[in-house]
Amino acid sequence: MQRDKIELTAKIQNYIREHCLDEGFTMDALYEAAGYSRRHACRVFKELMDKTPEEYVRAVQMTASAESLIKTDASILAIALDADYESHEGYTRAFSRLFGTTPSRYRHGQIPIPLFTQYPIQHYYSYLQQKENEKMENQSNDQQSHETMPYLCTVTVVRKPARKLLVMYARKAHDYFSFCEEKSCEWEGLFNSIPSRLETASLMTLPPSLHPEGTTETAAGVELEESAEITVPEGCDLLSLPPCDYLYFQSPPYEKEEDYCKAIEMVYQASGTYRPERFGYAYAPELAPSFNFGADTLTGGCIALPVKKLQ
DSSP: OOHHHHHHHHHHHHHHHHHTTSTTOOHHHHHHHHTSOHHHHHHHHHHHHSSOHHHHHHHHHHHHHHHHHHHOOOOHHHHHHHTTOSSHHHHHHHHHHHHSSOHHHHHHSOOOOOOOOOOOHHHHHHHHHHHHHHHHTOHHHHHHHHHTSOOOOEEEEEEEOSEEEEEEEOSSOOSHHHHHHHHOTHHHHHHHTOTTBSSOOEEEEOOGGGSOTTSOSEEEEEEEETTOOOOOOTTEEEEEEOOEEEEEEEOOOOSOGGGHHHHHHHHHHHHHHOOGGGGTEEEOTTTSOEEEEEEETTTEEEEEEEEEEOO
């Protein structure tokens, strides 16, 4: 993939993320900021993101409106007007087409909907670059990449209570990107749309006792309050989990989106060298799921691994 296409797409994504909810936002301003003709910018963006900039902006705006339904007491008409719809009816039709339910039902019921997640284009291409580096076994490049970010993680013990787990299984996938290729990337927005979730949606590694025959240990899901009552989406299961201790590994924030994979690699390296036995714990992947919460520039990478207390 040509680097200039990635850079153009990233520039458009960044502008949308920063400005598309502004009162004075226009598509003309977006294309002007991109620095290319409307036709060229639209063609490149569509090629890499499978959406035109207009479709992408509308998905972001509708997702913001869905979050307003849960987080505010504003009327549906007021939310519709903020989303640039002229009527309650027009907004409801668009919402139902995109999310499969009405704004009113989503506001008053535990109905997961596929909220749109803005995945930076650099994440995927940094993943491909990392795979290429691994394939070439270029030791000098590996050393250089580690020098760009400090090798420092915080470790925190967290006691998780009894809870529910909404889970989507994979039949072939064994990592984040192969899971998205198999199941699509809508799982993250779907699970994060549930108000009663305890944390953000994550990729998981399941113990053998929790994934059915014919599925892999890799799954996606979200933890919910034990008392949560939701409509279980098609293709998902709702499980009950007992209380369990976890070690959370958190990397520092980073500046460049391209360092996404490095942040994830950092927390896994930290977990591999950490010795929980020194503090009275042992890793216990057979007891409960392990969680990969991904990474972003503001918070860094984060994983949570189940542990048990030593006698």
